[in-house]
Amino acid sequence: xxxxxxxxxxxxxxxxxxxxxxxxxxxxxxxxxxxxxxxxxxxxxxxxxxxxxxxxxxxxxxxxxxxxxxxxxxxxxxxxxxxxxxxxxxxxxxxxxxxxxxxxxxxxxxxxx
Amino acid sequence: xxxxxxxxxxxxxxxxxxxxxxxxxxxxxxxxxxxxxxxxxxxxxxxxxxxxxxxxxxxxxxxxxxxxxxxxxxxxxxxxxxxxxxxxxxxxxxxxxxxxxxxxxxxxxxxxxx
Numbered sequence: 001x002x003x004x005x006x007x008x009x010x011x012x013x014x015x016x017x018x019x020x021x022x023x024x025x026x027x028x029x030x031x032x033x034x035x036x037x038x039x040x041x042x043x044x045x046x047x048x049x050x051x052x053x054x055x056x057x058x059x060x061x062x063x064x065x066x067x068x069x070x071x072x073x074x075x076x077x078x079x080x081x082x083x084x085x086x087x088x089x090x091x092x093x094x095x096x097x098x099x100x101x102x103x104x105x106x107x108x109x110x111x112x113x
Numbered sequence: 114x115x116x117x118x119x120x121x122x123x124x125x126x127x128x129x130x131x132x133x134x135x136x137x138x139x140x141x142x143x144x145x146x147x148x149x150x151x152x153x154x155x156x157x158x159x160x161x162x163x164x165x166x167x168x169x170x171x172x173x174x175x176x177x178x179x180x181x182x183x184x185x186x187x188x189x190x191x192x193x194x195x196x197x198x199x200x201x202x203x204x205x206x207x208x209x210x211x212x213x214x215x216x217x218x219x220x221x222x223x224x225x226x227x
Contacts, residue, residue, distance in 0.1 A: 033213045043201060044115065045218035052213060091156065100169055101146070101216060103156035 002027045004094050006104035013082045014112050020067075021077045021107045023092030030054075032096045034068065034075045039106075040088040048090070051075065079109075087111045116140065119204050119219035127227055131192040134222045138185055138206030144168070145187040146207075146216060147179055151200035162187055163210045194226045 003026045013019035025034070036048040051059045051068050058066050063080045079086055092104040116139035126132055138145050147159040158171035162181035173179075176194075181187045191198060201221045207214040 037218075042220065043223075044220050045203060045205070046115075047215050047217075050213070050215065095213075097211075100158050100161070100171055101148075102158065105155050 002029075002094050002096065002100075002102050004092055004102050004104035006090075006092055006107050008107045009105070010108045010110070012110045012112060013079070013086075015082055015084060017082055018078060018080045019082055019109065021079075021090050021092075021109065023075045023077070023104055025073050025075065025092075025094045025104075027073070027094065027096070029096050032094060034066075035093040035095065035101070036064070036066070036075075036077045037091045037093060037103075038086075038088045039091065040085075045091075049077065082111050084111050084113060115217040115219060117142075117204060117206050117217050117219035119202075119222050121222060122220065123223045123225075125225045125227065126194060128194055128196060130194050130226075131190065132194065132224065134189040134191070134202050134204075134224075136187045136189070136204030136206075136219060138187070138204075139217055142206035142208050142217070143185065144207045144210045144214070145181055145185070146205040147173075147187070147189050148203040148205065148218075149200045150203060150221070151197075154200075156203075159189070161210065168210050191224070196226050199224055199226045 034051045038046045067076045089106045095101045118137040143164045159173040161169040179189045205216040205218045
């Protein structure tokens with residue numbers, strides 16, 4: 001079974017600074033997808049960014065980018081120019097062709113003004 | 114707004130009872146997923162439907178069942194409820210069940226079993 005590990009239960013960043021959230025996963029498959037989801041206090045799960053495992057280029061969405069290291073099974077999320085609205089729980093997730101989306105335990109990000 | 118609607122938003126019930134959670138997917142989405150989020154178990158995949166058929170099953174208890182109706186809305190039935198079933202239950206939808214498809218989540222149903 002696939003597992004997703006987020007080793008940082010909590011992270012803190014100063015407004016306008018950059019922060020990196022870590023994620024590692026375990027799989028024996030070659031075809032899969034990786035995601036970062038944000039869960040603000042409203043509880044809504046919001047997709048932040050998606051990465052296809054077959055693509056070497058790291059995905060980028062505005063201030064959000066990933067560092068995908070396939071051999072190391074690592075998928076970190078970098079948030080640049082952090083804003084107060086970025087404060088939330090962030091979940092790393094893995095999905096294979098079998099469709100099940102497996103989530104990590106989450107990282108709570110706090111943004112200090 | 115993700116376009117996925119879940120009702121009710123909050124549900125308080127007693128042990129041993131049965132409840133039904135409802136999910137309406139985004140317009141055009143054929144695939145529906147149910148997830149349970151609890152403090153001790155985190156986010157757990159329960160079950161997936163695609164166009165009315167069960168597609169994948171995760172850690173869903175035998176006391177729980179689900180179905181997807183011809184109009185594509187889905188219901189999750191939880192019976193013989195226990196205190197440990199208290200959790201936030203999410204529904205998500207996607208156009209197809211393909212692995213790369215983005216999942217759009219509803220805002221969840223918070224179930225409290227007293």
